[in-house]
Amino acid sequence: MKAKxxxxxxxxxxxxxxxICAGLGYYLARLGKKVLILEMDSGLRCLDIMLGVSERTVHDISDVLCGRCEPIKAIYSSPITDNLSMMPATLRPDSNYSSKLFYKLCKGLSHYYDFILIETPAGFGRTLIDITRVCDLALLIVTPDPISMRDAKILSDYLDAHGLTRQRIVINKVKTTRGRLEVLPHLDVVIDTVLEPLIGVIPYEPEMVRALAQGRMISTRYTAGVAIQNIARRLTGEFVELAVE
Known part of the structure; x- marks a missing residue:
């Protein structure tokens, strides 16, 4: 086994x-895939709450990367579904780590999972470059507004320059009024700006925020849940028609 x-x-x-990281992990696991989420946003940890492991968290990824514990001690199984685990970020914003150990960690863990999802911090820097070196694919999360679109294009070019050319766009928090987008004339503007293929469109859904804050996942009774599930299915290689309303 070698993880994607x-x-x-x-x-x-x-x-x-x-x-989206939590949702994709959940639905990939529900599809029978063994999934590990690595949270790399130092000082701003939240996935442990979303995945229901915050009360059990003792060690985090910085403990592993600084040699304070073995990886297995910082991996927590999520109670929301089988096959889903995570390694939380550190709560220390100034945490330092070894890039060499990060590469070794990801390559070693890849033999035990079908998918490893790595949530990056926003912006640029050494951590993003380190993550880029181990990834097969980047999902660029974009909201349909000019600032997010411009920043996503800058990020996309940055990833290209560092060797990660396989990228896909996920357009999130899409709001409509009477069937019309609230900000943009149409979603093609996002694709034309970022210049990467689209893999999914997720409508704005307040229930998603409530569910994740309570350590549970949005269900497919909601359109947003269906949209995230469909992205997960596409990541497994299944053909799912991309329906954009």
Whole structure:
């Protein structure tokens, strides 16, 4: 077994990167895949709450990367579904680590999982470059507004320059009024700006925020849940028609 390693990233904060990372992990696991989520946003940990492991967390990824514990001690199984585990980020914003150990960790863990999802911090820097070096694919999380689109294009070019050319766009928090987008004339503007293929469109759904804050996942009774599940299915190689309303 060798995991497909996927970066969940964005050019700016607040686009729903953590929610989508948690949702994709959940639905990939529900499809029978063994999934590990690595949270790399130092000082701003939240996936442990979303995945229901916060009360059990003792060690984090910085403990592993600084040699304070073995990886198995920092991996926590999520109670929300089988086959889903995570390694949480550190709560220390100034945490330092070895890039060599990070590469070795990801390559070693890849033999035990089908998918490894890595949530990146927003913006650029050494951590993003380190993550880029181990990933097979980047999912660029974009909201349909000019600032997010511009930042996503800058990020996409940055990833290209560092060798990660396989990228896909996920358009999140899509709001409509009477069937019309609230900000843009149409979603093609996002694709034309970022210049990467589209893999999914997720509508704005307040229930997603409530569910994740309570350590549970949005269900497929909601359109957003169906959209995330369909992205997970596409990541497994299944053909799912991309329906954009």
């Amino acid at each position: 390693i996927i970066m969940i990233t964005s050019g700016k904060g607040g686009v729903g990167k953590s929610s």
